[in-house]
Amino acid sequence: MDTEALRSFVRAAELGQLRHAADELGVTQQAVSKRIAALERELGVRLFARTARGVEPTPDGQAFLPHARSIVAGVERAVAAVRPGSRALRIDVLGLRSAQAVVLHDYWRSRPGTALDVVTLRVDDPRVAAAAVEAGDVDASFRTVVAPGAARPGLRTVRAFDSPLELLVGPAHPLASARELTPAQLRRHRIWVPGIAPRSEWAEFYDQLATAFDLRIDAAGPHFGDEVLLDVLAGSADVATLVGARDRYVWPAGHDLRRIPVVNPALAYPLSLILPGTNPHPGLRGVIAHLEGLPGLPGRVWLPSWATTPR
Known part of the structure; x- marks a missing residue:
């Protein structure tokens, strides 16, 4: 499972706007949309519903969100554990x-x-x-x-x-x-x-x-x-x-x-x-x-x- 797609989903769900998620992640809104679409195809469910104000998670998206957050946080901890300056000097x-x-x-x-x-x-x-x-x-x-x-x-x-x-x-x-x-x-x-x-x-x-x-x-x-x-x-x-x-x-x-x-x-x-x-x-x-x-x-x-x- 693509961790960047998971990260895009998590930030879009938290911010309620694909554009805001794209700005924060440093990519285009189209890239965020493609990542989330690929994630939906992989899972076989819709994760977001469109609203007048942006997007909000569907029931499936709400169920998936805490697990996606956990995976993204785990990846970030794993990267930090080996990144020079983030881990102890050995x-x-x-x-x-x-x-x-x-x-x-x-x-x-x-x-x-x-x-x-x-x-x-x-x-x-x-x-x-x-x-x-x-x-x-x-x-x-x-x-x-x-x-x-x-x-x-x-x-x-x-x-x-x-x-x-x-x-x-x-x-x-x-x-x-x-x-x-x-x-x-x-x-x-x-x-x-x-x-x-x-x-x-x-x-x-x-x-x-x-x-x-x-x-x-x-x-x-x-x-x-x-x-x-x-x-x-x-x-x-x-x-x-x-x-x-x-x-x-x-x-x-x-x-x-x-x-x-x-x-x-x-x-x-x-x-x-x-x-x-x-x-x-x-x-x-x-x-x-x-x-x-x-x-x-x-x-x-x-x-x-x-x-x-x-x-």
């Missing part, structure tokens, strides 16, 4: 406790009326996340883009922010009492980053980091989740890991874990926002403006080779 982050989620939460708190849907695609390969943006599964994705010049033709990237790293250790670790550390002081210490997946965005980052500062990055074993990692750190005198300064971690008070900034230079994980090259969700303008307003990192900063231009 952004992919690496995890709901990640620095990206924290930054988005700060943005939402500054604009609490914003319709925002924060999701995690749970994919390691940033190219898969880019494909999800291109397909419209999400409106944007926070990723580190290793090859900025090799972006998919229908997409673009915006440099989001650089996330400084901290060393996370248990109370028995020899570096636990430090207030800050330089990369040189991390040498010879085991930095455990379990489950670095091949082709993941962080695999190349840690390869360059280890080479640049002669660090011992240990990726042995599967990643059984943050809780297991935190348990291991709490009971170990020789295992440490690196975490983002904005990343949220929660552990039992008895773990007594320490987060220690790394400085001179700070070690930064660069993040970009992948979004469509054309017709992006209107809500992305506010997010991008918020990202542009974030302060840069003070002092000396190390970045991997693909992100050496400061934000």
Whole structure:
């Protein structure tokens, strides 16, 4: 059944004039008449009777009107649910406790009326996340883009922010009492980053980091989740890991874990926002403006080779 014919019938019934319905719908009166005539043929009944003042629904038209209204309203709700700007802005982050989620939460708190849907695609390969943006599964994705010049033709990237790293250790670790550390002081210490997946965005980052500062990055074993990692750190005198300064971690008070900034230079994980090259969700303008307003990192900063231009 033609929804435009239904819409024409509903407005004509409500306004009592085919001409007024045509003006409101932005079509000719003849087009409205043809739509209603086609609808009457399909239903096998007359929907309107002519009067001196215009038209009024017949008994069949009166019976049909509430159902037609319901169908038209349902179609309008369905269209609004997928129209950019009418639905919630959908952004992919690496995890709901990640620095990206924290930054988005700060943005939402500054604009609490914003319709925002924060999701995690749970994919390691940033190219898969880019494909999800291109397909419209999400409106944007926070990723580190290793090859900025090799972006998919229908997409673009915006440099989001650089996330400084901290060393996370248990109370028995020899570096636990430090207030800050330089990369040189991390040498010879085991930095455990379990489950670095091949082709993941962080695999190349840690390869360059280890080479640049002669660090011992240990990726042995599967990643059984943050809780297991935190348990291991709490009971170990020789295992440490690196975490983002904005990343949220929660552990039992008895773990007594320490987060220690790394400085001179700070070690930064660069993040970009992948979004469509054309017709992006209107809500992305506010997010991008918020990202542009974030302060840069003070002092000396190390970045991997693909992100050496400061934000």
